[in-house]
Amino acid sequence: xxxxxxxxxxxxxxxxxxxxxxxxxxxxxxTTTPSTKNDDKRLPLFLFLEAQTPNGLHYESFTILLxxxxxxxxxxxxxxxxxxxxxxxxxxKCGSTCDAIWFGNYPDNSLQSLGIGAxxxxxxxxxxxxxxxxxxxxxTADLIHVKYAxxxxxxxxxxxxxxxxxxxxxxxxxxxxxxxxxxDLAASNFLRMFRLLRMLKMEGRYxxxxxxxxxxxxxxxxxxxxxxxxxxxVWGVLSSFFYLAERKNSDMIYCLCEDVDTSVCxxxxxxxxxxxxxxxxxxxxxxGQEVCWNVYQxxxxxxxxxxxxxxxxxxxxxxxxxxxxxxxxITAVFACAVFALPVxxxxxxxxxxxxxxxxxxxxxxxxxxxxxxxxxxxxxVEGDETEWELVDVVGDISTxxxxxxxxxxxxxxxxxxxxEMCMNVLIVFxxxxxxxxxxxxxxxxxxxxxxxxxxxxxxxxxxxxxxxYSAGENPKFRGRGLLVYATSFYRAVDLVSILPYWLTFxx
Numbered sequence: 319x320x321x322x323x324x325x326x327x328x329x330x331x332x333x334x335x336x337x338x339x340x341x342x343x344x345x346x347x348x349t350t351t352p353s354t355k356n357d358d359k360r361l362p363l364f365l366f367l368e369a370q371t372p373n374g375l376h377y378e379s380f381t382i383l384l385x386x387x388x389x390x391x392x393x394x395x396x397x398x399x400x401x402x403x404x405x406x407x408x409x410x411k412c413g414s415t416c417d418a419i420w421f422g423n424y425p426d427n428s429l430q431s432l433g434i435g436a437x438x439x440x441x442x443x444x445x446x447x448x449x450x451x452x453x454x455x456x457x458t459a460d461l462i463h464v465k466y467a468x469x470x471x472x473x474x475x476x477x478x479x480x481x482x483x484x485x486x487x488x489x490x491x492x493x494x495x496x497x498x499x500x501x502d503l504a505a506s507n508f509l510r511m512f513r514l515l516r517m518l519k520m521e522g523r524y525x526x527x528x529x530x531x532x533x534x535x536x537x538x539x540x541x542x543x544x545x546x547x548x549x550x551x552v553w554g555v556l557s558s559f560f561y562l563a564e565r566k567n568s569d570m571i572y573c574l575c576e577d578v579d580t581s582v583c584x585x586x587x588x589x590x591x592x593x594x595x596x597x598x599x600x601x602x603x604x605x606g607q608e609v610c611w612n613v614y615q616x617x618x619x620x621x622x623x624x625x626x627x628x629x630x631x632x633x634x635x636x637x638x639x640x641x642x643x644x645x646x647x648i649t650a651v652f653a654c655a656v657f658a659l660p661v662x663x664x665x666x667x668x669x670x671x672x673x674x675x676x677x678x679x680x681x682x683x684x685x686x687x688x689x690x691x692x693x694x695x696x697x698x699v700e701g702d703e704t705e706w707e708l709v710d711v712v713g714d715i716s717t718x719x720x721x722x723x724x725x726x727x728x729x730x731x732x733x734x735x736x737x738e739m740c741m742n743v744l745i746v747f748x749x750x751x752x753x754x755x756x757x758x759x760x761x762x763x764x765x766x767x768x769x770x771x772x773x774x775x776x777x778x779x780x781x782x783x784x785x786x787y788s789a790g791e792n793p794k795f796r797g798r799g800l801l802v803y804a805t806s807f808y809r810a811v812d813l814v815s816i817l818p819y820w821l822t823f824x825x
Contacts, residue, residue, distance in 0.1 A: 364458040367451070381451065388444050395421035434495035445491045452484045530675075534667035545659040552656050553628060554749055557621040559645055561756060564614035569637040573598055573610040583610060590615060617753040628653045713791045722784055723791035741781065748774040775819045782812045 365371050369378040398421060403409040412421065418428035422438030429437060459475040460467035466475045475481055535542065564570050571580040571591055575598045583593040593610040594600045601608060613634070614620045626633060627649045638646060712728065713720030725734045748771065755767050786804065789795040795803040803809060 358461070360458050360461065363454065364461040367455055367458065381447070384444050384447060387440065391420055391438070391440055395423055399423055437491075437495060441491065445488050448484065448488050452481075452488065455484075456481075530668065530671050533671055534664060537670070538663050538667040541663050542660060545656075545663060548659070549656055552652050553621065553625060554753070556628070556645065556649055556652065557617050557624040558752070560624050560642065561614050561617045561620040563641040563645055564620070564639060565612060567612070567614070567637070567639045567642065569639075570612050570614055570634065571610055572613065575599070575609060578610070580610075585612065585615075616756040618757060621753075624649065628657055711792045711794075713788070719788050719791050723788035726781075726785055726788055727792075741777075744774055744777060748778075771819075772823075775816055778812065779816050779820070782809070782816060785809065785812070 362371075366374040366377065369375050397403060397406075398409055398412040398417070400409040414424070414427045417423050417438065419439050422429075422436050422441050425436040427436070427438075429439070456472065456475065460471060462475075465471055476485075566585055568580045568583055568585075571578075571583055571593070573580070573593055573596075575593075578593055578596045578598055580593065580596065582595045583591055584595070585591050590601065591608075591610040591612050592601055598609050601610075613623060623634060627646060630650075630653065632646060635643070635646060712730075713723035715721055715724065724730055725737070729735055729738060751767050751771050751774070755764065755771070759767070786800070786809070789800060789803045793799075804813075
């Protein structure tokens with residue numbers, strides 16, 4: 319079933335609210351609520367704050383200037399701290415008065431008599447403006463949406479995205495100045511950077527662009543989720559291969575002690591390093607801390623370096639073994655093929671959004687059909703999407719093989735879909751278990767992980783056998799056709815994922 323997903327245009331000229339839809343951040347109403355009647359005395363104030371009047375536009379430009387000034391003084395203020403600029407004379411160029419006006423680095427500047435710690439006139443003025451601005455927005459919150467009306471609605475407004483951004487940009491000042499005036503709360507100064515996020519509240523072309531990004535993510539969420547799953551799978555598989563290729567490579571050993579000949583170090587089957595013969599203390603002698611380690615000694619550690627290579631960075635390329643360089647080449651190919659998928663998805667999504675908005679605004683001269691996407695996301699255009707051809711064979715429900723065939727191959731029931739979901743979850747946990755088993759855990763944890771891995775492989779084996787057993791329900795896979803089915807991609811992947819475990823277990 320397909321449905322048309324088009325944002326509704328608000329044709330009510332009396333509504334002060336924008337019709338732009340941003341479903342992931344802060345959806346705005348598409349119809350006029352009772353709280354936005356023209357006789358509301360707060361309406362002029364609301365329109366002013368939302369930059370929908372000439373004076374409101376000037377005020378918005380003023381607040382943007384304050385935001386940039388706040389961030390600029392925060393950045394430049396670090397230049398006038400001698401402890402961070404020991405080789406520069408500029409750190410001593412801003413005296414007590416200068417610091418009191420601009421930066422507020424020192425509590426003993428010219429504003430010391432206020433007794434509110436390190437601050438500046440610029441900061442006091444900016445925080446004052448933003449505090450009044452927030453209180454007025456809180457006062458008119460129900461004009462944004464009727465859900466913000468009343469006490470319960472105001473509480474909801476407090477926890478909205480932009481409300482939290484506003485609070486994060488002002489509350490730390492009051493905490494520093496009145497609750498902890500003599501405490502150096504460095505994190506609160508950093509929170510001033512959150513003022514930059516207030517620029518997201520601008521209307522016009524900036525809000526249109528940000529809203530388009532939001533809409534593309536929302537509409538393409540299904541395809542993006544699939545791309546994310548594929549990327550995570552490739553990342554996990556390549557991390558495992560790098561672990562197997564480099565865990566015994568002595569060039570990947572790093573030590574806390576100096577001038578170590580890593581070629582004489584020894585490693586156990588898990589890649590844990592002992593460089594005692596190279597002059598380093600034995601493992602665990604430094605308060606349990608590892609003195610030497612291999613950067614690929616576990617899949618968890620390997621995943622970090624693998625991710626670097628997937629994004630085009632090759633920091634250890636000179637230290638890779640031969641097989642590591644082969645894997646590096648394969649990784650570069652997969653990085654281009656798999657990790658570039660979101661770029662194409664976003665490009666297609668932007669094209670669809672622009673086309674939809676042009677049709678909505680009456681800017682397109684042609685008579686194009688509305689964009690149609692599958693329910694639940696996807697963002698494709700009807701007629702262009704490629705549908706998977708359904709298997710045209712339905713199993714005989716009077717036989718066990720037919721029932722299993724319908725359950726596994728056709729997935730024509732809610733229980734079958736639930737089973738598929740559970741198997742996917744089990745695959746993820748099984749992969750995580752394998753990665754954790756390469757870490758030096760306690761005996762009890764290793765035993766628990768071993769039993770879980772055995773149980774999951776047993777489930778996968780039963781599933782594989784049932785797939786092979788029921789495939790014959792389709793005449794195409796009977797006789798020699800069963801061999802063709804057994805060598806198909808997914809069945810080959812199933813076999814490769816369970817056969818090595820059973821060979822190791824039986825040996």
